[in-house]
Amino acid sequence: MPTRREFLRNSSLLAGGLLLAPDALFAKREAQKLLILHTNDFHSRLESFPDNHPKYPGQGGIARLKTLIDQQRSSGDFSLLLDCGDVFQGTPYFNRFGGVPEYKWMNMAGYEATTLGNHDFDMGMEHLADLIHNYARFAVVNCNYDVSKTPLKGLIKPFLVVKKGKLKIGITGVGINPEGLIPAHLCLNMVYNDPVSSVQEQVDILNKKMHCDTVIVLSHLGFEYPGNQISDKKLAADTHGIQFILGGHTHTFLNDGPVGIENKKGRKVVVNQAGWAGLVLGILRLDFK
Numbered sequence: 056m057p058t059r060r061e062f063l064r065n066s067s068l069l070a071g072g073l074l075l076a077p078d079a080l081f082a083k084r085e086a087q088k089l090l091i092l093h094t095n096d097f098h099s100r101l102e103s104f105p106d107n108h109p110k111y112p113g114q115g116g117i118a119r120l121k122t123l124i125d126q127q128r129s130s131g132d133f134s135l136l137l138d139c140g141d142v143f144q145g146t147p148y149f150n151r152f153g154g155v156p157e158y159k160w161m162n163m164a165g166y167e168a169t170t171l172g173n174h175d176f177d178m179g180m181e182h183l184a185d186l187i188h189n190y191a192r193f194a195v196v197n198c199n200y201d202v203s204k205t206p207l208k209g210l211i212k213p214f215l216v217v218k219k220g221k222l223k224i225g226i227t228g229v230g231i232n233p234e235g236l237i238p239a240h241l242c243l244n245m246v247y248n249d250p251v252s253s254v255q256e257q258v259d260i261l262n263k264k265m266h267c268d269t270v271i272v273l274s275h276l277g278f279e280y281p282g283n284q285i286s287d288k289k290l291a292a293d294t295h296g297i298q299f300i301l302g303g304h305t306h307t308f309l310n311d312g313p314v315g316i317e318n319k320k321g322r323k324v325v326v327n328q329a330g331w332a333g334l335v336l337g338i339l340r341l342d343f344k
């Protein structure tokens with residue numbers, strides 16, 4: 056079993072601290088710090104991996120994750136805690152309790168938002184709708200799944216605006232093509248729309264109508280793929296007006312920190328992903344000047 060110190064070291068792989076050049080942001084107001092904490096692909100990993108696990112012995116689990124979150128928040132700066140989908144599936148907790156403990160954990164930790172991952176549909180849309188309605192004290196944000204003819208109608212937000220101090224932060228979410236990933240009977244009548252145009256539409260609203268200082272996309276598209284398949288990196292390159300894409304689905308550990316991708320207008324988009332299973336916490340420290 057690793058000591059707490061070792062865990063924190065393991066968990067701070069992404070914690071290098073990122074200071075953005077002022078022109079990377081649409082900062083219009085006075086200086087303010089913001090801490091963005093994020094996870095993805097939690098996969099019902101409430102407990103740490105067993106001590107004899109070949110890859111992650113004794114690592115992960117919400118006790119450690121909460122310690123790390125609290126440690127980051129102790130700076131006293133304004134902070135956001137976000138998730139990028141696939142909260143469910145992977146341990147007997149989900150099979151037995153249907154996702155309730157996972158959502159209760161997210162409430163307790165103070166998550167502000169998550170997006171829809173393919174495995175979040177594993178017990179069907181009616182079940183997911185009940186969970187969101189009865190338990191989620193955070194927003195579920197997605198802009199490219201049309202759920203208006205499904206039980207999820209009214210429960211999924213196309214975008215969210217959060218105020219932190221003087222900053223207005225716009226958040227939208229985007230999901231992967233369900234074909235071949237979500238059995239058809241589990242997402243009946245849900246329409247998948249093109250991620251790039253759907254995201255751009257919401258980002259334009261967040262920038263132009265809501266006058267947000269920064270825009271974050273919670274993505275479950277996956278970090279990158281060979282060929283032309285839409286991914287976080289491709290979404291970054293094919294859009295404009297986004298400052299951060301926080302991703303999931305491909306369980307990518309970015310050990311060297313977030314990557315910067317040039318968008319359609321030549322500005323930098325920060326793309327990050329935090330492995331999976333709560334093994335690491337994504338940490339972005341921003342200085343708005």
Ligand SMILES: [Zn+2]
Nearest residue numbers: 141172173304
């Ligand atoms: Zn996934």
